[in-house]
Structures are given as structure tokens and as C-alpha cells.
Amino acid sequence: MRACSLVAGPYNVIVDAWLRSTAEVHDLERKLSRALPARRIQDRSVVLRTVKLLGRVLDAEGRSVRSVPLLAENPAPGSGTS
Numbered sequence: 004m005r006a007c008s009l010v011a012g013p014y015n016v017i018v019d020a021w022l023r024s025t026a027e028v029h030d031l032e033r034k035l036s037r038a039l040p041a042r043r044i045q046d047r048s049v050v051l052r053t054v055k056l057l058g059r060v061l062d063a064e065g066r067s068v069r070s071v072p073l074l075a076e077n078p079a080p081g082s083g084t085s
Contacts, residue, residue: 004031014045025049
């Protein structure tokens with residue numbers, strides 16, 4: 004599990020997990036249901052390929068090919084950044 008966040012609203016917990024395969028999603032949901040039987044999973048989404056990770060652009064094999072700067076070196080005129 005990468006992150007677990009509490010948010011306001013009817014579905015107030017968001018879980019962010021990095022798994023090796025889509026089959027592991029079912030295992031994770033089963034473990035969560037056993038650990039927290041009063042809770043239920045309302046929705047889920049799956050990202051099959053990560054294009055960027057921790058400021059790096061990844062190739063098709065998931066290897067870093069370049070970095071993504073946090074701030075543009077030469078911001079565009081009128082962009083509002085100084």
C-alpha cells in the first residue's frame with residue numbers, strides 16, 4: 004500500500020496501492036475486507052501503465068528515460084510565474 008487518505012464525503016477513505024499484476028487487486032481487496040469487516044469497497048480504478056513516476060518519464064518497460072523539472076527554466080510569457 005502506497006498511501007491511505009481520509010477525505011470528506013460519503014466514501015471517506017482512499018487507498019493507493021502499487022501492485023505487480025491486476026490479479027493482486029482481488030487479494031488486496033480480500034485482505035482489506037477481512038481486516039475491516041464493517042467497511043465495504045464502493046469503487047475502484049486501475050492504472051495499467053505508469054507514464055511518470057517521481058519526476059521521471061518512463062519508457063514501455065518502466066525504465067527512466069528523462070526527468071521532468073518541477074519548475075520550467077524559461078516560463079512562457081504571460082504564464083503568471085516570475
